[in-house]
Amino acid sequence: MSELRRDPIVGRWVIVDVENPKAPQDFLVEPHHYEDSTNCPFCYGNEYMTPPEIQAFRHEKTLINRAGWQVRVVPNKFPALQIEGDLDRRGIGLFDMTNGIGAHEVIIETPYHTKDIPDLELDEIEKILEMYCMRFKDLEKDKRFKYIMLFKNFGSSAGATIDHNHTQLIALPMIPKNVLEEITGASKYYEYRDRCIFCDIIRQELEEKERILSQNKNFISFCPYVSRSPFETWIMPRAHKLSYCEISKEEIGDLAKMLKEVLRRMKVALGDPSYNFILHTAPINSEERPGYHWHIEVMPRLSRIAGFEWGTGFYAVATPPEVAIRYLKEARI
Amino acid sequence: MSELRRDPIVGRWVIVDVENPKAPQDFLVEPHHYEDSTNCPFCYGNEYMTPPEIQAFRHEKTLINRAGWQVRVVPNKFPALQIEGDLDRRGIGLFDMTNGIGAHEVIIETPYHTKDIPDLELDEIEKILEMYCMRFKDLEKDKRFKYIMLFKNFGSSAGATIDHNHTQLIALPMIPKNVLEEITGASKYYEYRDRCIFCDIIRQELEEKERILSQNKNFISFCPYVSRSPFETWIMPRAHKLSYCEISKEEIGDLAKMLKEVLRRMKVALGDPSYNFILHTAPINSEERPGYHWHIEVMPRLSRIAGFEWGTGFYAVATPPEVAIRYLKEARI
Numbered sequence: 129m130s131e132l133r134r135d136p137i138v139g140r141w142v143i144v145d146v147e148n149p150k151a152p153q154d155f156l157v158e159p160h161h162y163e164d165s166t167n168c169p170f171c172y173g174n175e176y177m178t179p180p181e182i183q184a185f186r187h188e189k190t191l192i193n194r195a196g197w198q199v200r201v202v203p204n205k206f207p208a209l210q211i212e213g214d215l216d217r218r219g220i221g222l223f224d225m226t227n228g229i230g231a232h233e234v235i236i237e238t239p240y241h242t243k244d245i246p247d248l249e250l251d252e253i254e255k256i257l258e259m260y261c262m263r264f265k266d267l268e269k270d271k272r273f274k275y276i277m278l279f280k281n282f283g284s285s286a287g288a289t290i291d292h293n294h295t296q297l298i299a300l301p302m303i304p305k306n307v308l309e310e311i312t313g314a315s316k317y318y319e320y321r322d323r324c325i326f327c328d329i330i331r332q333e334l335e336e337k338e339r340i341l342s343q344n345k346n347f348i349s350f351c352p353y354v355s356r357s358p359f360e361t362w363i364m365p366r367a368h369k370l371s372y373c374e375i376s377k378e379e380i381g382d383l384a385k386m387l388k389e390v391l392r393r394m395k396v397a398l399g400d401p402s403y404n405f406i407l408h409t410a411p412i413n414s415e416e417r418p419g420y421h422w423h424i425e426v427m428p429r430l431s432r433i434a435g436f437e438w439g440t441g442f443y444a445v446a447t448p449p450e451v452a453i454r455y456l457k458e459a460r461i
Numbered sequence: 462m463s464e465l466r467r468d469p470i471v472g473r474w475v476i477v478d479v480e481n482p483k484a485p486q487d488f489l490v491e492p493h494h495y496e497d498s499t500n501c502p503f504c505y506g507n508e509y510m511t512p513p514e515i516q517a518f519r520h521e522k523t524l525i526n527r528a529g530w531q532v533r534v535v536p537n538k539f540p541a542l543q544i545e546g547d548l549d550r551r552g553i554g555l556f557d558m559t560n561g562i563g564a565h566e567v568i569i570e571t572p573y574h575t576k577d578i579p580d581l582e583l584d585e586i587e588k589i590l591e592m593y594c595m596r597f598k599d600l601e602k603d604k605r606f607k608y609i610m611l612f613k614n615f616g617s618s619a620g621a622t623i624d625h626n627h628t629q630l631i632a633l634p635m636i637p638k639n640v641l642e643e644i645t646g647a648s649k650y651y652e653y654r655d656r657c658i659f660c661d662i663i664r665q666e667l668e669e670k671e672r673i674l675s676q677n678k679n680f681i682s683f684c685p686y687v688s689r690s691p692f693e694t695w696i697m698p699r700a701h702k703l704s705y706c707e708i709s710k711e712e713i714g715d716l717a718k719m720l721k722e723v724l725r726r727m728k729v730a731l732g733d734p735s736y737n738f739i740l741h742t743a744p745i746n747s748e749e750r751p752g753y754h755w756h757i758e759v760m761p762r763l764s765r766i767a768g769f770e771w772g773t774g775f776y777a778v779a780t781p782p783e784v785a786i787r788y789l790k791e792a793r794i
Contacts, residue, residue, distance in 0.1 A: 129543055130561030132634070140638050143541050143561055208476050208769075208777050210462055221665045222658070223686050228463030228476055279768030287767020296769070301465070304773035305473050325555070332554045353556050404768035433766055434620020435612030435737035436541075436629070440637035444541050 131448075135354040137313040137325060142354055142443045150358065150446040152398050152455055155430040160283045160400045162291050165241040169205075170292035172239050178202040182233060183262060185255050198252065199259045200236040207232035208298060215272065215301055231267055231299040235259055236292070244282060244293045246392035253384035256295075257375075260407070263297060264373050268412045273299040275307060275411045278372075283402025285429045303411045310408065311417050318419025324368050326421030339449045341456055342389055346382040349390050351449035351456070357427045358447035359398060359456065361390055364423040370410040372422045387424070389461065394428055396459040401428040464781075468687040470646040470658060475687055475776045483691065483779040485731050485788055488763040493616045493733045495624050498574040502538075503625035505572050511535040515566060516595060518588050531585065532592045533569040540565035541631060548605065548634055564600055564632040568592055569625070577615060577626045579725035586717035589628075590708075593740070596630060597706045601745045606632040608640060608744045611705075616735025618762040636744045643741065644750050651752025657701050659754030672782045674789055675722055679715040682723050684782030684789070690760045691780035692731060692789065694723055697756040703743040705755045720757070722794065727761055729792040734761040 131144045169177035172195035181193055183201045190196025203211075209230030217226040237256045238248060245253055264276055278297040281287040303311075317325040333339055333350045341349040341361060349363045363386055365379060375383070394403065409422040437443055464477045502510035505528035514526055516534045523529025536544075542563025550559040570589045571581060578586055597609055611630040614621040636644075650658040666672055666683045674682040674694060682696045696719055698712060708716070727736065742755040770776055 129546060130541060132542075132559045132561050134557035136555045136557070138638070141635060145541075208463060208478075209465075213462060220686070221669075222469045222661055224467035224469070226465045228465050277769060277772050279772050281767045285765070287765045287769075298769060298773075300773070300775075302474060304775050305471070306772065306774035309774075328555055332556075336554075353553070404771055406768055406772040408772075427771070432618070432620045434614045435739055436610060436620075436631060438737055438760070439610050439612050439639065439739040439741075440631075440633070441639035441642075442633075442637050 133354045136317070136329075138309045139313070140354070140356070140441055140443075142356060142445050144355075144445045144448045146448050149448055149451040152359075154446075155358070155398070155401075157399045157401045157430065158283070158285045160291075160402065162242045165292070168241055168290070168292050170200075170236045170290060170294060171241050172196075175200075178234075179205055183259070183266070185259065195239070197239065199238070199255050201259065201263060202234050202236065204232040204234050204296065209300070226301065229272060229301050231270075231273070231297070233263060233297050235263065235295040235297065237295060238293055241292050244391070244395075246388055246395050248388070250381070250384050250388065253388055254380050257380050257383055257387075260295070260297075261373050261375060264371075264409075264412075267297075267299045268373075270299070271413050272301050273412060274414050275300045275303045276409075277304065277307075278407040278409075280403075280405045282404070283429070285402035286404045288402070303414065307408070307411070311411070311420055314419040314421070315417045316419075318417075324419055324421050326364065326423065327368050330364055330366065339453050341393070341453060342386060344382045344386060346379045347386045349386055351453045353449060355445055355449045355452070356443040358430055358445055359394065359428045359452045360449070361394070361426045361456070362423055363387065363390060363426070364421070368421055370416065370418070370420045370422060372407055372409040374422075390426060392461045393456045393459045394426070396461055397455045398428055398430070401430060403428045466687045469650070469662075471642045472646070473687070473689075473774055473776075475689060475778050477688075477778045477781045479781050482781055482784040485692075487779075488691070488731070488734075490732045490734045490763065491616070491618045493624075493735065495575045498625070501574055501623070501625050503533075503569045503623060503627060504574050505529075508533075511567075512538055516592070516599070518592065528572070530569075530572065532571070532588050534592065534596060535567050535569065537565040537567050537629065542633070559634065562605060562634050564603075564606070564630075566596060566630050568596065568628040568630065570628060571626055574625050577724070577728075579721055579728050581721070583714070583717050583721065586721055587713050590713050590716055590720075593628070593630075594706050594708060597704075597742075597745075600630075600632045601706075603632070604746050605634050606745060607747050608633045608636045609742070610637065610640075611740040611742075613738045614735075615737070616762070618735035619737045621735070636747065640741070640744070644744070644753055647752040647754070648750045649752075657752055657754050659697065659756065660701050663697055663699065672786050674726070674786060675719060677715045677719060679712045680719045682719055684786045686782060688778055688782045688785070689776040691763055691778055692727065692761045692785045693782070694727070694759045694789070695756055696720065696723060696759070697754070701754055703749065703751070703753045703755060705740055705742040707755075723759060725794045726789045726792045727759070729794055730788045731761055731763070734763060736761045
């Protein structure tokens, strides 16, 4: 018999197939491939193909918008939202609308066309993680923005349209629904128990030991009890901090190590799948809600969302996290 | 500049590209194809390949579990949930779980291997719609069930694994999150205004005339102002009724006509895309919430859900409903 499991933060149920769990080879992984780099706008020498750069880490004596960068941030050429203008929120009968104000940036994480995070050196990954923080601090100054969503689509099944390794961020003039649900759920728990629900989840996962993937001084990674997709993995700082930007230098080092390991294990165990990773962090320019705890959620995209998931918000998980963890741990990296 | 639009029921925002809207040919539609029918478990003569049938409309003097049916309902061979057993809800530390109790049925809508609803005769579609209702009435008797989710995955991009035309239903021991959000949103509006929000949406759409696809005596179809995906279309009964099962014989006739037309227009305008359709109806064996209004939501699957949608619950809609409607209306059917 399958199990129904309930997420304690947002109340979502998932159906977990504990009886006939799928192994990695049971999923149809669309093979990831890199197109030829000649026309890649994210490669050295092609900097003119992107809008002018916003920020970059560069080797000494290299010029802006030229080769020689290590991490480069540019506006999205086809932005979902644009930075100039007024919100001008108004009602249209029953409905509400505002102008599409926001920022949509691309963080080109490496000059190497065919390297993803698992293939990079630790100091290269640290630079990426530092850049995330620098972009947050810069965009936070714009008081119109209430949330910055940082996410990565790797591979076409995960929605990537350019295969050169990159992350995107969108600064939004409102707190999005999914984030608000998570924060509201965590706040309710905090009010009731006077404790952070994420800290309690870490504690329980460490006690049960069944779903822990790896640990270091500052971070732990695990496949959550209420995974929405097979092999979903969360990376969580041990320290209770609301925002990603509170990360210390030492923590950046530990996070780089863990992110590399987690993505490397997924790549080996699952055959280089497409994946999304999403940074969950507190809103900006908003009232502080003490029950939150920033973290990263990584989801390999092994199955498609169909009518049942659309309709219910339930997820059917073909590999229980207790089984997924074994494949991830056994991967020879 | 794009527009941000807010759903008045659940508070979700979507980003609508009103500046450079995508036309149907701008989407990469995975061509739909039907496998050879020899081993199709839903074809005449292969009835032994499915679990024994639960219910069917049959030609006179044909035998159960043999050819001669018009609509046939069987248990899903690989059910997400199973009907026997106790729920046995319990806590695991922070988490909640129950046994995977429920019903998971397949409604084989036609014996023709390569015909979907747009290709069927109206009386054939009416039989399908009647069967939905009969299954609801039967499953409602089981007091463990709180919700019946009826949905269709057509085409592999929409999550279908068998290409012979069918619908699925899952009876669940709880009201799923997305449904609860919709009902709660509608109830709040009802308490505040003493009116049904769906009736008000119909009224506004009829007044604005900008997004109406078709109308008949009992139903209207339109591309909603806050679509989540391009060419999303809702079919809504004019009569304020909570549950699908309150449908009258006359309404079934009108719904069959409209469903055929809407799906036919999508098929022609978009090049036979995969789609999901989801029946939104009130919970069963639960307290009645008067602000609800059953309807059907049809979503062609033209783009993939990526990190931004996962993280935020926002959707980026490349074709505004005001533009989508023109292509659907112009389709020669």
